[in-house]
Amino acid sequence: MNGPVPVAGLHPAAVAELDAVDRALIRATQAGLALVPRPYHALAERLGIGADEVMARLRRMQAAGVIRRIGAVPNHYRLGYRANGMSVWDVPDAQVAEAGSLLAESGLVSHCYERPRHRPLWPYNLFAMVHGRTHREVEDKIARLRALLGGRVRAWDVLYSTRILKKTGLRLR
């Protein structure tokens, strides 16, 4: 590999809408809610605030889009989705929003993000994660995605995961 790759170009500043209690609450929920009849009360006790406040803050963060959802986080791998392909696409800038929406609405991907290219090493600007029980199942889904994107695709690739070396929840300190 030749030449430097730009490092750390485009990180937006952290959102300032969270106060110290929100951050403490986020940290306290990283390992998951306690599986007890009153999990929000258990959180409240740890944080020294009221359970109503815990629920109100979670509700507010959800309304603000900081929290995407609250629920059971499945371990896809453990559930039999052993094949995991990161599909990457080079789509013209003018068509990337359209292509991203098509991928996201396909029902075939779990995440879809736009990321910067680093030519010539990395020409792809759209990423979509595809899971399957088998390699074949992932390949079939990718073929459907290719058909869906049609002529918008200049180049594409699939990077299959061969090993999960580390996977933990968000760490925030």
Add this chain to the structure above:
Amino acid sequence: MAGAAERTPTRTEAPLSETDRRLLDAYQRAFPLTPRPFAVIAEELGLTEAQVIERFRRLQARGYVSRIGPVFSPGRVGVSTLAALAVPADRLEAVAALVSSYPEVNHNYQRDHAFNLWFVVTAPEAARLDAVLREIEARVGLPVLDLPMERDYHIDLGFALWC
């Protein structure tokens, strides 16, 4: 969860029951934000609160559920990036271990590509994130491909586990 490589062999064990599947599929989102959420779920599924808690406990203990709780939107809590390295095969184990050793690295995957190591770095602010990337780059002596998310296309329907 943390640390050791996850390479679960196929096991001979009872498949998930219909009720467990319903619990998992129905409550990936919209877990009740009420004082007794498991009681609400119990009522919806015709179970008791204790049964729901016990089922979630077992799903978690068996590794089917990582946790129950809030899932944060990328880029909204702290800053993060997806990074990649093209590591020569004979150095892969050592470099992978070095990358995983950072608490700021929460995902690290080996992938079948010239860029064979893919990891997510998350930090409270951009300065720390950049410092971690530069430090990894310096310690491994390989350029880090830095691919921060520029736009997130929402997956509204969720990812159906059983369809």
